[in-house]
Amino acid sequence: xxxxxxxxxxxxxxxxxRKITKAMxxxxxxxxxxxxxxxxxxxxxxxxxxxxxxxxxSSVAGRDGAPALLAGTGKDQTHLLVIxxxxxxxxxxxNSSIVRLARDHAERLMAQGKxxxxxxxxxxxxxxxxxxxxxxxxxxxxxxxxxxxxFFNAQPVGAKIISLFNEGQFDVCTLFFAEFKSVMSQxxxxxQLIPAAxxxxxxxxxxxxxYDAEPDEGEILxxxxxxxxxxxxxxxxxxxxxxxxxxxxxxMDSATRNAGDMINKLSIxxxxxxxxxxxxxLIEIISGAEAL
Amino acid sequence: xxxLHFELVSPxxxxxxxxxTSVTLPGTEGDMGxxxxxxxxxxxxRPGVVVVTKEGGSVDRIFVRGGFAEVNPQGLTLLAETAIxxxxxxxxxxxxxxxDAEEDLADxxxxxSKRKAQENLDxxxxxxAAL
Numbered sequence: 001x002x003x004x005x006x007x008x009x010x011x012x013x014x015x016x017x018r019k020i021t022k023a024m025x026x027x028x029x030x031x032x033x034x035x036x037x038x039x040x041x042x043x044x045x046x047x048x049x050x051x052x053x054x055x056x057x058s059s060v061a062g063r064d065g066a067p068a069l070l071a072g073t074g075k076d077q078t079h080l081l082v083i084x085x086x087x088x089x090x091x092x093x094x095n096s097s098i099v100r101l102a103r104d105h106a107e108r109l110m111a112q113g114k115x116x117x118x119x120x121x122x123x124x125x126x127x128x129x130x131x132x133x134x135x136x137x138x139x140x141x142x143x144x145x146x147x148x149x150x151f152f153n154a155q156p157v158g159a160k161i162i163s164l165f166n167e168g169q170f171d172v173c174t175l176f177f178a179e180f181k182s183v184m185s186q187x188x189x190x191x192q193l194i195p196a197a198x199x200x201x202x203x204x205x206x207x208x209x210x211y212d213a214e215p216d217e218g219e220i221l222x223x224x225x226x227x228x229x230x231x232x233x234x235x236x237x238x239x240x241x242x243x244x245x246x247x248x249x250x251x252m253d254s255a256t257r258n259a260g261d262m263i264n265k266l267s268i269x270x271x272x273x274x275x276x277x278x279x280x281x282l283i284e285i286i287s288g289a290e291a292l
Numbered sequence: 293x294x295x296l297h298f299e300l301v302s303p304x305x306x307x308x309x310x311x312x313t314s315v316t317l318p319g320t321e322g323d324m325g326x327x328x329x330x331x332x333x334x335x336x337x338r339p340g341v342v343v344v345t346k347e348g349g350s351v352d353r354i355f356v357r358g359g360f361a362e363v364n365p366q367g368l369t370l371l372a373e374t375a376i377x378x379x380x381x382x383x384x385x386x387x388x389x390x391x392d393a394e395e396d397l398a399d400x401x402x403x404x405s406k407r408k409a410q411e412n413l414d415x416x417x418x419x420x421a422a423l
Contacts, residue, residue: 038304041304041305041306042303042304042305044299044301044306045301045302045303045304045306045371046303048299048301048362048369048371049371052334052360052362052371055334056334150304151302151303151304151373154303211332211333211334211364212331212332212333212334213333213334213335214319214320214321214324214333214334214335214336215320215321215335215336217334219336220334220335220336220360223336223360224336224360227358227359227373231303234303
Protein backbone atom coordinates (compact mmCIF):
# COMPACT_ATOMS: atom_id res chain seq x y z
CA UNK A 1 0.00 0.00 0.00
CA UNK A 2 1.24 3.42 -0.95
CA UNK A 3 2.38 5.59 1.90
CA UNK A 4 0.86 8.99 2.62
CA UNK A 5 3.89 10.71 1.18
CA UNK A 6 3.61 8.74 -2.08
CA UNK A 7 -0.03 9.70 -2.41
CA UNK A 8 0.77 13.35 -1.79
CA UNK A 9 3.42 13.29 -4.50
CA UNK A 10 1.09 11.54 -6.88
CA UNK A 11 -1.65 14.14 -6.36
CA UNK A 12 0.85 16.94 -6.96
CA UNK A 13 2.03 15.40 -10.22
CA UNK A 14 -1.49 14.81 -11.55
CA UNK A 15 -2.32 18.43 -10.70
CA UNK A 16 0.70 19.58 -12.70
CA UNK A 17 -0.39 17.44 -15.64
CA ARG A 18 -3.89 18.89 -15.46
CA LYS A 19 -2.46 22.38 -15.67
CA ILE A 20 -0.53 21.46 -18.79
CA THR A 21 -3.46 19.79 -20.56
CA LYS A 22 -5.71 22.71 -19.63
CA ALA A 23 -3.21 25.16 -21.12
CA MET A 24 -2.88 23.05 -24.28
CA UNK A 25 -6.63 22.96 -24.63
CA UNK A 26 -6.87 26.73 -24.47
CA UNK A 27 -4.03 27.20 -26.94
CA UNK A 28 -5.71 24.75 -29.30
CA UNK A 29 -9.00 26.62 -28.98
CA UNK A 30 -7.34 29.90 -29.95
CA UNK A 31 -5.46 28.30 -32.86
CA UNK A 32 -8.59 26.49 -33.97
CA UNK A 33 -10.42 29.75 -34.49
CA UNK A 34 -7.65 31.07 -36.72
CA UNK A 35 -7.32 27.80 -38.64
CA UNK A 36 -11.05 27.63 -39.14
CA UNK A 37 -11.17 31.17 -40.49
CA UNK A 38 -8.35 30.36 -42.91
CA UNK A 39 -10.12 27.22 -44.09
CA UNK A 40 -13.37 29.09 -44.66
CA UNK A 41 -11.61 31.97 -46.43
CA UNK A 42 -9.92 29.56 -48.83
CA UNK A 43 -13.19 27.98 -49.86
CA UNK A 44 -14.37 30.47 -52.55
CA UNK A 45 -11.21 30.00 -54.60
CA UNK A 46 -11.38 26.22 -54.75
CA UNK A 47 -15.13 26.33 -55.40
CA UNK A 48 -14.73 28.72 -58.35
CA UNK A 49 -11.85 26.66 -59.61
CA UNK A 50 -13.96 23.51 -59.47
CA UNK A 51 -16.84 25.21 -61.31
CA UNK A 52 -14.63 26.50 -64.12
CA UNK A 53 -12.82 23.18 -64.42
CA UNK A 54 -16.08 21.25 -64.61
CA UNK A 55 -17.17 23.61 -67.33
CA UNK A 56 -14.03 23.24 -69.39
CA UNK A 57 -13.76 19.53 -68.78
CA SER A 58 -17.23 18.95 -70.18
CA SER A 59 -16.33 20.91 -73.30
CA VAL A 60 -13.17 18.92 -74.02
CA ALA A 61 -14.57 15.58 -72.84
CA GLY A 62 -14.48 12.86 -75.45
CA ARG A 63 -12.11 14.86 -77.61
CA ASP A 64 -8.71 13.43 -78.38
CA GLY A 65 -5.70 14.99 -76.76
CA ALA A 66 -7.36 15.87 -73.47
CA PRO A 67 -4.61 16.70 -70.96
CA ALA A 68 -3.25 13.69 -69.09
CA LEU A 69 -3.90 15.37 -65.74
CA LEU A 70 -7.60 15.24 -66.56
CA ALA A 71 -7.90 12.03 -68.54
CA GLY A 72 -5.25 10.00 -66.72
CA THR A 73 -2.60 7.88 -68.40
CA GLY A 74 -5.08 5.20 -69.37
CA LYS A 75 -3.62 2.84 -66.78
CA ASP A 76 -4.04 2.44 -63.06
CA GLN A 77 -1.04 0.30 -62.25
CA THR A 78 0.96 2.64 -60.04
CA HIS A 79 -0.72 4.63 -57.30
CA LEU A 80 0.75 7.56 -55.45
CA LEU A 81 -0.75 8.16 -52.01
CA VAL A 82 -0.17 11.63 -50.62
CA ILE A 83 -0.77 11.46 -46.89
CA UNK A 84 -1.19 14.74 -45.05
CA UNK A 85 -0.92 14.62 -41.27
CA UNK A 86 0.04 16.92 -38.42
CA UNK A 87 3.51 17.86 -37.24
CA UNK A 88 2.71 17.15 -33.62
CA UNK A 89 1.03 14.48 -31.60
CA UNK A 90 -1.23 14.80 -28.56
CA UNK A 91 -4.29 15.35 -30.70
CA UNK A 92 -6.33 12.23 -30.02
CA UNK A 93 -6.89 9.88 -32.90
CA UNK A 94 -6.28 12.54 -35.55
CA ASN A 95 -3.03 11.27 -37.06
CA SER A 96 -3.72 7.61 -36.59
CA SER A 97 -7.15 7.75 -38.23
CA ILE A 98 -5.71 9.37 -41.39
CA VAL A 99 -2.85 6.89 -41.46
CA ARG A 100 -5.24 3.99 -40.92
CA LEU A 101 -7.44 5.06 -43.84
CA ALA A 102 -4.39 5.38 -46.08
CA ARG A 103 -2.98 2.06 -44.93
CA ASP A 104 -6.25 0.25 -45.64
CA HIS A 105 -6.27 1.84 -49.09
CA ALA A 106 -2.67 0.77 -49.72
CA GLU A 107 -3.35 -2.79 -48.54
CA ARG A 108 -6.34 -3.03 -50.83
CA LEU A 109 -4.33 -1.82 -53.81
CA MET A 110 -1.47 -4.19 -53.07
CA ALA A 111 -3.87 -7.09 -52.77
CA GLN A 112 -4.98 -6.23 -56.31
CA GLY A 113 -1.38 -6.41 -57.45
CA LYS A 114 -0.90 -2.67 -57.95
CA UNK A 115 2.26 -0.77 -57.17
CA UNK A 116 2.01 1.73 -54.33
CA UNK A 117 4.15 4.79 -53.74
CA UNK A 118 3.73 7.04 -50.75
CA UNK A 119 4.47 10.70 -50.20
CA UNK A 120 3.98 12.02 -46.70
CA UNK A 121 3.24 15.61 -45.79
CA UNK A 122 3.74 16.17 -42.08
CA UNK A 123 6.10 14.49 -39.65
CA UNK A 124 3.65 12.29 -37.78
CA UNK A 125 2.42 10.41 -40.81
CA UNK A 126 5.98 9.73 -41.84
CA UNK A 127 6.85 8.45 -38.37
CA UNK A 128 3.84 6.14 -38.33
CA UNK A 129 4.44 4.73 -41.81
CA UNK A 130 8.17 4.50 -42.21
CA UNK A 131 8.64 1.31 -40.19
CA UNK A 132 6.28 -0.89 -42.19
CA UNK A 133 5.94 1.06 -45.44
CA UNK A 134 9.38 2.68 -45.47
CA UNK A 135 10.33 1.18 -48.80
CA UNK A 136 7.29 2.69 -50.50
CA UNK A 137 7.87 6.23 -49.31
CA UNK A 138 9.22 8.25 -52.22
CA UNK A 139 9.14 11.64 -50.58
CA UNK A 140 8.47 13.27 -47.23
CA UNK A 141 7.63 16.92 -46.75
CA UNK A 142 7.26 18.58 -43.40
CA UNK A 143 6.19 22.02 -42.32
CA UNK A 144 7.88 22.12 -38.95
CA UNK A 145 8.34 25.60 -37.57
CA UNK A 146 5.73 27.05 -39.89
CA UNK A 147 3.27 29.26 -38.04
CA UNK A 148 0.64 29.99 -40.63
CA UNK A 149 0.33 27.97 -43.79
CA UNK A 150 0.36 30.12 -46.92
CA PHE A 151 -0.36 29.17 -50.51
CA PHE A 152 3.31 29.30 -51.48
CA ASN A 153 3.98 26.58 -48.89
CA ALA A 154 1.53 24.26 -50.62
CA GLN A 155 2.79 25.04 -54.11
CA PRO A 156 6.03 23.01 -53.94
CA VAL A 157 4.02 19.96 -52.87
CA GLY A 158 1.76 20.37 -55.90
CA ALA A 159 4.76 20.97 -58.15
CA LYS A 160 6.44 17.82 -56.87
CA ILE A 161 3.35 15.73 -57.55
CA ILE A 162 3.12 17.09 -61.08
CA SER A 163 6.79 16.55 -61.85
CA LEU A 164 6.55 12.94 -60.63
CA PHE A 165 3.49 12.51 -62.83
CA ASN A 166 5.24 13.98 -65.87
CA GLU A 167 8.14 11.59 -65.33
CA GLY A 168 5.63 8.76 -65.50
CA GLN A 169 6.24 7.71 -61.91
CA PHE A 170 2.58 6.97 -61.22
CA ASP A 171 -0.84 6.79 -62.88
CA VAL A 172 -3.29 7.68 -60.14
CA CYS A 173 -2.79 10.10 -57.26
CA THR A 174 -4.93 10.13 -54.12
CA LEU A 175 -4.68 12.66 -51.32
CA PHE A 176 -5.50 11.71 -47.73
CA PHE A 177 -6.45 14.33 -45.16
CA ALA A 178 -9.03 14.95 -42.44
CA GLU A 179 -12.00 17.04 -43.45
CA PHE A 180 -13.08 19.51 -40.79
CA LYS A 181 -16.74 18.84 -39.97
CA SER A 182 -16.92 20.36 -36.52
CA VAL A 183 -14.78 20.70 -33.41
CA MET A 184 -15.92 17.28 -32.29
CA SER A 185 -15.76 15.47 -35.59
CA GLN A 186 -13.06 15.27 -38.25
CA UNK A 187 -13.55 12.90 -41.10
CA UNK A 188 -10.53 11.19 -42.70
CA UNK A 189 -11.04 11.63 -46.43
CA UNK A 190 -9.48 10.28 -49.61
CA UNK A 191 -9.53 12.67 -52.57
CA GLN A 192 -8.45 11.67 -56.04
CA LEU A 193 -6.18 14.33 -57.54
CA ILE A 194 -5.07 12.70 -60.78
CA PRO A 195 -6.98 12.07 -62.98
CA ALA A 196 -8.92 15.08 -61.74
CA ALA A 197 -12.36 14.34 -60.38
CA UNK A 198 -14.39 17.26 -61.67
CA UNK A 199 -17.93 16.13 -61.09
CA UNK A 200 -18.24 18.43 -58.06
CA UNK A 201 -18.78 21.86 -59.61
CA UNK A 202 -21.99 22.92 -61.29
CA UNK A 203 -21.65 24.89 -64.48
CA UNK A 204 -23.19 28.38 -64.32
CA UNK A 205 -26.19 29.18 -66.44
CA UNK A 206 -25.04 31.16 -69.45
CA UNK A 207 -28.48 31.82 -70.85
CA UNK A 208 -27.75 29.96 -74.06
CA UNK A 209 -24.41 31.64 -74.76
CA UNK A 210 -21.14 29.74 -74.86
CA TYR A 211 -17.79 30.74 -73.46
CA ASP A 212 -15.27 32.52 -75.55
CA ALA A 213 -11.95 31.10 -74.51
CA GLU A 214 -8.80 33.07 -74.81
CA PRO A 215 -6.43 31.33 -75.67
CA ASP A 216 -8.30 28.15 -76.58
CA GLU A 217 -9.89 25.76 -74.10
CA GLY A 218 -7.16 23.16 -74.26
CA GLU A 219 -4.52 25.69 -73.41
CA ILE A 220 -6.49 27.17 -70.52
CA LEU A 221 -7.08 23.69 -69.22
CA UNK A 222 -3.41 22.78 -69.37
CA UNK A 223 -2.66 25.97 -67.46
CA UNK A 224 -5.42 25.38 -64.96
CA UNK A 225 -5.02 21.71 -64.09
CA UNK A 226 -1.56 22.02 -62.48
CA UNK A 227 -2.80 25.05 -60.53
CA UNK A 228 -5.78 23.01 -59.42
CA UNK A 229 -3.49 20.37 -57.87
CA UNK A 230 -1.75 23.01 -55.75
CA UNK A 231 -5.09 24.53 -54.79
CA UNK A 232 -6.48 21.16 -53.72
CA UNK A 233 -3.36 20.43 -51.70
CA UNK A 234 -3.57 23.85 -50.07
CA UNK A 235 -7.20 23.38 -49.20
CA UNK A 236 -6.54 19.92 -47.78
CA UNK A 237 -3.72 21.26 -45.64
CA UNK A 238 -5.91 24.05 -44.30
CA UNK A 239 -8.71 21.61 -43.50
CA UNK A 240 -6.13 19.42 -41.84
CA UNK A 241 -4.82 22.29 -39.73
CA UNK A 242 -8.32 23.11 -38.49
CA UNK A 243 -9.08 19.43 -37.85
CA UNK A 244 -5.84 18.97 -35.95
CA UNK A 245 -6.61 21.83 -33.59
CA UNK A 246 -10.18 20.59 -33.14
CA UNK A 247 -8.98 17.08 -32.36
CA UNK A 248 -6.34 18.38 -29.97
CA UNK A 249 -8.86 20.59 -28.22
CA UNK A 250 -11.29 17.76 -27.54
CA UNK A 251 -8.49 15.33 -26.62
CA MET A 252 -7.03 17.82 -24.15
CA ASP A 253 -10.47 18.60 -22.79
CA SER A 254 -11.06 14.96 -21.91
CA ALA A 255 -7.53 14.65 -20.55
CA THR A 256 -8.17 17.62 -18.27
CA ARG A 257 -11.42 16.12 -17.09
CA ASN A 258 -9.78 12.76 -16.55
CA ALA A 259 -7.03 14.37 -14.47
CA GLY A 260 -9.70 16.08 -12.36
CA ASP A 261 -11.42 12.75 -11.68
CA MET A 262 -8.11 11.19 -10.79
CA ILE A 263 -7.30 13.97 -8.32
CA ASN A 264 -10.68 13.46 -6.62
CA LYS A 265 -10.12 9.73 -6.29
CA LEU A 266 -6.60 10.14 -5.00
CA SER A 267 -7.69 12.79 -2.49
CA ILE A 268 -10.36 10.48 -1.08
CA UNK A 269 -7.82 7.69 -0.82
CA UNK A 270 -5.36 10.05 0.84
CA UNK A 271 -7.93 11.24 3.42
CA UNK A 272 -9.04 7.70 4.27
CA UNK A 273 -5.49 6.57 4.74
CA UNK A 274 -4.64 9.54 6.96
CA UNK A 275 -7.74 8.81 9.05
CA UNK A 276 -6.78 5.15 9.33
CA UNK A 277 -3.33 6.08 10.48
CA UNK A 278 -4.66 8.45 13.14
CA UNK A 279 -7.06 5.77 14.38
CA UNK A 280 -4.25 3.25 14.50
CA UNK A 281 -2.05 5.60 16.52
CA LEU A 282 -4.92 6.30 18.95
CA ILE A 283 -5.53 2.59 19.46
CA GLU A 284 -1.87 2.10 20.17
CA ILE A 285 -1.86 4.87 22.79
CA ILE A 286 -5.07 3.67 24.44
CA SER A 287 -4.05 0.03 24.58
CA GLY A 288 -0.66 1.11 25.90
CA ALA A 289 -2.35 3.10 28.68
CA GLU A 290 -4.68 0.20 29.50
CA ALA A 291 -1.78 -2.20 29.87
CA LEU A 292 -0.29 -0.14 32.68
CA UNK B 293 -27.16 50.32 -66.57
CA UNK B 294 -26.68 47.88 -63.71
CA UNK B 295 -23.17 47.51 -62.36
CA LEU B 296 -20.83 44.64 -63.00
CA HIS B 297 -20.52 42.14 -60.20
CA PHE B 298 -16.79 41.67 -59.64
CA GLU B 299 -15.03 39.18 -57.39
CA LEU B 300 -11.31 38.92 -56.84
CA VAL B 301 -10.29 35.71 -55.12
CA SER B 302 -6.87 34.52 -54.03
CA PRO B 303 -6.25 31.05 -52.60
CA UNK B 304 -6.04 32.47 -49.10
CA UNK B 305 -9.15 34.66 -49.13
CA UNK B 306 -11.83 36.61 -50.97
CA UNK B 307 -10.21 39.98 -51.63
CA UNK B 308 -12.99 41.93 -53.24
CA UNK B 309 -16.64 41.34 -53.93
CA UNK B 310 -19.11 43.95 -55.08
CA UNK B 311 -20.61 46.04 -57.87
CA UNK B 312 -18.25 48.04 -60.07
CA THR B 313 -18.55 49.99 -63.31
CA SER B 314 -15.75 48.36 -65.24
CA VAL B 315 -12.62 46.26 -64.90
CA THR B 316 -9.56 46.23 -67.14
CA LEU B 317 -7.54 43.06 -66.84
CA PRO B 318 -4.30 41.79 -68.36
CA GLY B 319 -5.25 38.71 -70.39
CA THR B 320 -2.59 36.48 -71.89
CA GLU B 321 -3.50 37.67 -75.38
CA GLY B 322 -4.04 41.31 -74.53
CA ASP B 323 -5.75 43.61 -72.08
CA MET B 324 -9.51 43.34 -71.81
CA GLY B 325 -12.02 45.89 -70.61
CA UNK B 326 -15.05 44.28 -69.03
CA UNK B 327 -18.35 46.12 -68.52
CA UNK B 328 -21.68 44.76 -67.36
CA UNK B 329 -23.34 42.51 -69.94
CA UNK B 330 -20.07 41.27 -71.43
CA UNK B 331 -20.24 37.99 -73.35
CA UNK B 332 -19.02 34.93 -71.43
CA UNK B 333 -15.24 34.67 -71.62
CA UNK B 334 -12.54 32.58 -70.06
CA UNK B 335 -9.01 33.85 -70.16
CA UNK B 336 -5.71 33.16 -68.49
CA UNK B 337 -3.82 36.12 -67.04
CA ARG B 338 -0.32 37.40 -67.47
CA PRO B 339 1.33 39.24 -64.58
CA GLY B 340 0.04 42.77 -64.62
CA VAL B 341 -2.23 45.35 -63.12
CA VAL B 342 -5.99 45.05 -62.86
CA VAL B 343 -7.77 48.40 -62.96
CA VAL B 344 -11.12 48.43 -61.18
CA THR B 345 -13.37 51.45 -61.78
CA LYS B 346 -15.96 51.64 -59.05
CA GLU B 347 -19.34 53.29 -59.20
CA GLY B 348 -18.68 56.97 -58.57
CA GLY B 349 -15.47 56.89 -60.57
CA SER B 350 -12.85 55.97 -57.96
CA VAL B 351 -10.21 53.60 -59.27
CA ASP B 352 -8.44 50.67 -57.61
CA ARG B 353 -5.25 49.24 -59.04
CA ILE B 354 -4.29 45.73 -58.05
CA PHE B 355 -1.22 43.76 -59.09
CA VAL B 356 -1.99 40.14 -59.99
CA ARG B 357 0.19 37.24 -60.97
CA GLY B 358 -0.84 33.80 -62.19
CA GLY B 359 -4.48 32.95 -62.56
CA PHE B 360 -7.45 33.38 -64.82
CA ALA B 361 -10.63 35.35 -65.35
CA GLU B 362 -14.13 34.11 -65.96
CA VAL B 363 -16.97 36.27 -67.24
CA ASN B 364 -20.48 34.89 -67.10
CA PRO B 365 -23.92 36.50 -66.89
CA GLN B 366 -23.54 36.68 -63.09
CA GLY B 367 -20.42 38.82 -63.36
CA LEU B 368 -16.66 38.68 -63.48
CA THR B 369 -14.58 36.38 -61.31
CA LEU B 370 -10.83 36.79 -61.14
CA LEU B 371 -8.83 33.97 -59.61
CA ALA B 372 -5.27 35.09 -58.92
CA GLU B 373 -2.51 33.23 -57.11
CA THR B 374 -0.96 36.49 -56.02
CA ALA B 375 -2.94 39.72 -55.67
CA ILE B 376 -1.48 42.84 -54.06
CA UNK B 377 -3.03 46.35 -54.17
CA UNK B 378 -0.64 48.56 -56.11
CA UNK B 379 -0.46 51.00 -53.21
CA UNK B 380 1.05 48.28 -51.03
CA UNK B 381 3.38 47.04 -53.72
CA UNK B 382 6.88 48.33 -53.19
CA UNK B 383 10.20 47.69 -54.88
CA UNK B 384 10.97 44.87 -52.43
CA UNK B 385 7.78 42.98 -53.16
CA UNK B 386 8.16 43.25 -56.91
CA UNK B 387 11.79 42.18 -56.67
CA UNK B 388 10.58 39.08 -54.85
CA UNK B 389 8.09 38.37 -57.64
CA UNK B 390 10.81 38.80 -60.26
CA UNK B 391 12.98 36.38 -58.33
CA ASP B 392 10.14 33.84 -58.23
CA ALA B 393 9.66 34.20 -61.97
CA GLU B 394 13.38 33.71 -62.58
CA GLU B 395 13.23 30.51 -60.53
CA ASP B 396 10.27 29.38 -62.63
CA LEU B 397 12.35 29.99 -65.72
CA ALA B 398 15.24 28.00 -64.30
CA ASP B 399 12.87 25.15 -63.43
CA UNK B 400 11.23 25.05 -66.86
CA UNK B 401 12.07 21.85 -68.69
CA UNK B 402 10.63 22.02 -72.18
CA UNK B 403 10.66 24.88 -74.68
CA UNK B 404 6.98 25.68 -74.25
CA SER B 405 7.10 26.20 -70.50
CA LYS B 406 10.41 28.03 -70.91
CA ARG B 407 8.79 30.45 -73.32
CA LYS B 408 5.88 31.02 -70.92
CA ALA B 409 8.18 31.58 -67.96
CA GLN B 410 10.28 34.00 -70.02
CA GLU B 411 7.16 35.92 -71.03
CA ASN B 412 6.05 36.18 -67.40
CA LEU B 413 9.48 37.40 -66.40
CA ASP B 414 9.47 40.05 -69.14
CA UNK B 415 6.07 41.35 -68.01
CA UNK B 416 7.27 41.55 -64.43
CA UNK B 417 10.42 43.38 -65.40
CA UNK B 418 8.33 45.87 -67.35
CA UNK B 419 6.23 46.52 -64.26
CA UNK B 420 9.34 46.82 -62.14
CA ALA B 421 10.73 49.41 -64.52
CA ALA B 422 7.48 51.36 -64.55
CA LEU B 423 7.29 51.66 -60.76
